[in-house]
Amino acid sequence: MDSTDAAGSRVRTDGSVWAASRRWALATGMQAISPLALGATLFLALLVLLVARVPIGIAMFAVGAAGTCVLSGWEVWLQHLKHLPYARLSNYDLAAIPLFLLMGQFATQGGLSTALFRFMHALVGRLRGGMAMASIGACAGFGAICGSSVATAATMGHAILPELRKLGYSPSLATGCLAAGGTLGILIPPSIPLLLYAILTEESVGKLFVAALLPGALAVLGYVLVIHLLVRLRPGCAPSVEMTEQVPWRSALPGVVPVLLVFAVVIVGIYGGWANPTEAAAIGALACAALALRAGRMRWKELVHSLLGMAQATAMIFLVLLGADMLNTALALSQLPAVLADLVREASPNPMTVVVGILLVYLLLGCLMDSIAMVVLTVPIFAPIVLGLDIPGIDRADLGLWFGILTLTVVEIGLIHPPMGLNIYLIQRIAGDVSQGQVFRGVLPFLGSDFVRIALLLAFPPISLFLVHAS
Secondary structure, eight states, X not given: OEEEOTTSOEEEOSSHHHHHHHHHHHHHTOOOOOHHHHHHHHXXXXXXXXXXXXXXXXXXXXXHHHHHHHHHOHHHHHHHHHHHXXXXXXXXXXXXXXXXXXXXXXXXXXTHHHHHHHHHXXXXXXSTTHHHHHHHHHHHHHHTTTOOHHHXXXXXXXXXXXXXXXXXXXXXXXXXXXXXXXTHHHHSSSOHHHHHHHHHHTOOHHHHHHHTHHHHXXXXXXXXHHHHHHHHHOGGGSOSSOOSOOOOHHHHHHHHHHHHHHHHHHHHHHHTTSSOHHHHHHHHHHHHHHHHHHTTOOOHHHHHHHHHHHHHHHHHHHHHHHHHHHHHHHHHHHTHHHHHHHHHHHHOOOHHHHHHHHHHXXXXXXXXXXXXXXXXXXXXXXXXHHHTOOOTTSOXXXXXXXXXXXXXXXXXXXXXXXXXXXXXXXXXXXXXXXOHHHHHHHHHHHHHHXXXXXXHHHHOTHHHHHHHHHO
8 A cells, every 4th residue: 555745755654664663663672553653753753853942844854754764764765865855846836935935025125014004004093093903904915915924024013113112002012913913924815824735735726815815804804803992991002192194095095006916916817817826926026026126125235135035935944845745754654644534534523623623733833833834744634634524514625725724824823822923022022122921912812813713714614715606
């Protein structure tokens, strides 16, 4: 019997794990262990390396390499090492990742974040807490041309946080809304984690991007509502009157038209079949570069900075991909995914119970891993389990789309919940004089909004699927 690893190569599993286990047992004087025990040992070793602060890509690669050598011998590992990197990185769809990252870099250099914030402030600036609400809207708009949560949080943090503090917003609300708003960078399409999910599950990128639109809008609405409630329940956290120049929204509108056009070209182009994700990303990157040139913000120094930023982020993502592929190869040899799927089928629990259990696992992993690592490590294991469930009200053809949006939503929460919370550490570093405890307290109300949204997506799947079927 053959099993397919994450990179698409074939690995032998018929008795190899038990033969390896028996050889290991004879060599060590221990009893042969089951696939579940072998897989659990691999995950335990991974957690130990993560606690020791080993980079996630290197940790997954090392554990996967060690597991493959133990289960099948070092010769088989060398064969995988020979073919696996090419099998993964020769995937044409992966070329969209550096292009989307470059689009975000050019958008940052072109000052589009400032234009977005001016427009949103013109719309809601008269409301109490309007500046904080405007920052959420600006984060959503920037996420629509960036695809990265960390980049969104960093860009908006540098641009907006000083203004919030100057107006008299409390440190917890000012930092909390920006840390939470940064997560919209991966929830509003185009999204790098959602693109990776599509590649790993062979789902339509265009359909996933469209399916994320309503949940993304729901996230923005929820965050704005949280700010509205906070300024009413705790009047001291925001100024009663924001003494800033109010710009008419018609005057601020021309600054955001380019953002809307880039977003439309990317999303409509992919979903309409006019361009594949790589072509759409290339067009978007070129458009953002042209906007930066027009604004006089793209000189040689800025171009080099953008290219280096894109290269560093791409290298990190591809290293995580290779590490996850190596670990998933070892897990396939241990037969752990197949055993877990069999256990789920034999137990025959309520399908929603299985999905909720998987989402809880994602919340736990968010304490240790970043969003991309969670997606590439767990989707090859969890997606087949969910796709085999019979969930009332959801067509089997739509299960992959629905689970992808749920996965993205829960992965997003990992960016702002302790102890990992990459966005929290980033915003705290930008603020300088605000403690991590204050930032954590600031994001708690927004986490509450996130959990309500997850419950709605679970209870009402059409929220994720409506636009896919309507278009």
